Amino acid sequence: MERHTDATMSTMECTWSEKISGDRKRAIDELLRGRSFTKQLRSVLVGEDQQESAQDLLVKISRSFTNTLSILNSGESDEAVSQIPASGQLYSPGWHGRRSEESCESGKSSTKDRRGCYKRRKNSQSWVRITPNFHDDGYAWRKYGQKVILNAKHQRSYYRCTHKHDQGCMATKQVQMTEDEPPKYKTTYHGQHTCKSMLKSSQIMVENSTARDSSFLLSFESNNQDDSNAFFSSFPLIKQEEEIPNDDQEVTYNNHTNNNNKNNSSSSDYLLSLELTTFESNLGSDHGDVLSGVNSSCTDSTHSLDDMMMDFDDVLIGFEC
């Protein structure tokens, strides 16, 4: 509440529904752009269009979806605050990455009293990586905690991005040694890096390509059906993983929800994630056989590009209606 900027204050005069419809239109525009880029990409992939590289188009598509999600997130209710700050606010001084203050705001004021004030990320996106040795993913991490975990032999370490405070980067990770023999390191990533020191994202690609590890598991998790962010936020990472053919690596996409019955809901977000997951999987050579079918509808990874475009169109139609 106190976090409203002047700009948002001024917009409060217009009705909520007006704002929603404006955001909705912008979101649709973004999606339409994405669709256009996707069609171009299809042309590139089938050899009709040599002017633009598939990689450039992928970047554009990814950006389009990110913009869309930012728009949609910024239009959400006060209750549902985006995990991904809208682009314009990313490095604003007022944004410290902690949304939880609202829950602690009432009555308490001293900084000491605010210890532990946070909201546990119940629905945030996460992906897991298991490596035989401690994995340096190239980002600057700072350890902020360590806990003994029930039924686990080893403690779990908690890391956040070093740039959390100066750039509001909300990426965190947890590292825990498994009880395997030999022990492995299970790293669970939460959130995406929004900091500018993404200097090493290319390094991540290189690391993966060199793949000194005989194998690792990478699974993307979204525990919330609304959390389409999860999928899109990991977009760049998925792309990087997919780009380098590596027979040894095992990639598993998880799009599981806590409630099975939620799968029955024909949420557009969910559909979009599914189809694009399939789409991505088909992009990088033959990963079709690697894609483990967490979702039954996803096991058929042999859609033609046209089929996927049709599905994509359907989704957009759903949005427009």
Added chain:
DNA sequence: TCCATTTGACCTAG
């Protein structure tokens, strides 16, 4: 002095 890590307290979700 600065910065990263350690560690116990604190808070929330389940």
Added chain:
DNA sequence: CTAGGTCAAATGGA
């Protein structure tokens, strides 16, 4: 109520 996630004071190393 408990387990897990986060905070921040204390501590240590460069």
